[in-house]
Amino acid sequence: MSCDCGGLLEVRQDFRLADAERLKTLFDCRLALRTGPYASGVWRYKELIDPELEEAHIVTRGEGNTGLYDCAPAAIHAGVRRVWLKAQGENPSGSFKDNGMTAAVSRGVFAGYRAFACASTGNTSSSLAMYAAWAGLRCVVLVPPGGVAANKLMQTLAYGAEVYGIEGGYDAGVRLLNRCGEALGLYVCNSVNPFRIEGQKSMIIEAAHQLGWTLPDWVVLPGGALSNASALGKGLLEMKAIGLIGKVPRIAVVQAEGASPFHRMIASGGGELVPEPAPRTAASAIRIGNPPSWRKAARVLRDCAGVTCAVSDEAIMAAKRVIDRSGIGCEPAAAAGLAGLKKLAAEGTISRDETALVVLTGHMLKDADALRVSVPDPGLSPLAPDELFSRLAGVR
Numbered sequence: 001m002s003c004d005c006g007g008l009l010e011v012r013q014d015f016r017l018a019d020a021e022r023l024k025t026l027f028d029c030r031l032a033l034r035t036g037p038y039a040s041g042v043w044r045y046k047e048l049i050d051p052e053l054e055e056a057h058i059v060t061r062g063e064g065n066t067g068l069y070d071c072a073p074a075a076i077h078a079g080v081r082r083v084w085l086k087a088q089g090e091n092p093s094g095s096f097k098d099n100g101m102t103a104a105v106s107r108g109v110f111a112g113y114r115a116f117a118c119a120s121t122g123n124t125s126s127s128l129a130m131y132a133a134w135a136g137l138r139c140v141v142l143v144p145p146g147g148v149a150a151n152k153l154m155q156t157l158a159y160g161a162e163v164y165g166i167e168g169g170y171d172a173g174v175r176l177l178n179r180c181g182e183a184l185g186l187y188v189c190n191s192v193n194p195f196r197i198e199g200q201k202s203m204i205i206e207a208a209h210q211l212g213w214t215l216p217d218w219v220v221l222p223g224g225a226l227s228n229a230s231a232l233g234k235g236l237l238e239m240k241a242i243g244l245i246g247k248v249p250r251i252a253v254v255q256a257e258g259a260s261p262f263h264r265m266i267a268s269g270g271g272e273l274v275p276e277p278a279p280r281t282a283a284s285a286i287r288i289g290n291p292p293s294w295r296k297a298a299r300v301l302r303d304c305a306g307v308t309c310a311v312s313d314e315a316i317m318a319a320k321r322v323i324d325r326s327g328i329g330c331e332p333a334a335a336a337g338l339a340g341l342k343k344l345a346a347e348g349t350i351s352r353d354e355t356a357l358v359v360l361t362g363h364m365l366k367d368a369d370a371l372r373v374s375v376p377d378p379g380l381s382p383l384a385p386d387e388l389f390s391r392l393a394g395v396r
């Protein structure tokens with residue numbers, strides 16, 4: 001899946017003949033569909049995702065179609081005028097990885113593969129395992145032992161994937177599959193797979209569609225392997241080129257302080273990423289020291305007037321509490337975006353009267369350990385009904 005030059009491949013489509021008004025009408029018509037591939041929030045936009053793929057090869061679970069919520073508590077927390085939360089945890093396996101995985105698995109099936117593989121910090125494996133089970137395919141998953149939230153591992157096993165621990169963690173897993181996947185007959189579905197990037201673009205296309213083809217001033221998201229940042233920027237620039245949107249929002253990529261090689265590179269003005277050998281953060285989904293897609297993400301930052309920042313685990317957990325209490329909820333990595341927005345607003349990089357779309361990448365139930373830390377122990381010793389009544393009456 002890599003070029004001879006060592007860089008990653010990228011899908012380039014020719015949109016010169018695309019007609020924005022015709023596409024908008026087509027996408028609107030598909031909103032009425034309840035079943036079939038075009039009811040998916042990814043394949044609704046097939047003309048922009050993978051126009052050449054034959055419909056019969058689409059492997060879909062109706063992914064995408066996630067809510068976009070105008071969340072006042074999040075705006076107050078960050079100190080900006082308005083915050084939209086794009087709740088990607090509402091995907092069928094509980095994270096944004098489904099948007100990309102449906103595209104990659106469909107392409108693998110189209111190419112005749114029956115066995116699929118990935119290295120994962122958790123959500124990628126849950127997603128691939130789900131699609132493999134649904135389509136009756138073999139699924140091999142490499143995980144950093146002890147480095148994956150328990151629920152994600154259980155979910156992956158429950159879908160029937162073969163799970164192996166790998167020494168050296170996520171980064172070593174990516175390296176091994178890049179080198180040997182093909183020889184083992186495995187279709188590799190890490191974010192180096194260019195079709196995953198194409199599928200992940202649908203998140204921002206769907207958000208633009210939901211908001212009537214205008215977007216807020218900023219799009220803010222957490223960065224781990226940096227595939228999502230790459231996809232989002234690509235989607236924005238293509239929508240602008242086609243004429244679906246008039247203006248490209250600025251992008252902010254947020255990393256955890258203990259796993260922030262990309263932020264360090266950008267902040268120091270360097271042109272080469274220096275990997276972080278021992279990445280540390282409670283937000284396991286972004287605990288990545290050597291992000292494969294950093295070149296693509298750097299290009300996106302340049303083309304979308306983007307910025308980066310790094311936030312502490314405390315700031316991540318504080319943002320998570322706000323998102324949980326607002327009634328939406330998310331896992332720790334997903335909360336990094338709001339924590340970053342708050343920091344960038346405090347620094348003055350983002351102005352207080354600007355608006356932002358914050359991508360919530362994963363569902364709150366993905367990481368039960370994080371919940372145990374962030375909520376009080378309920379101490380559920382049973383009370384007699386009379387006692388309970390007087391307590392509740394007292395509370396009132």
Ligand SMILES: *Cc1c(COP(=O)(O)O)cnc(C)c1O
Pocket residue numbers: 095096097123124191222223224225226227228229285286331333334361362363
């Ligand atoms: C994968 C993941 C990320 C990081 O996305 P990248 O594309 O690797 O930068 C962030 N949050 C969650 C919940 C994830 O699963």
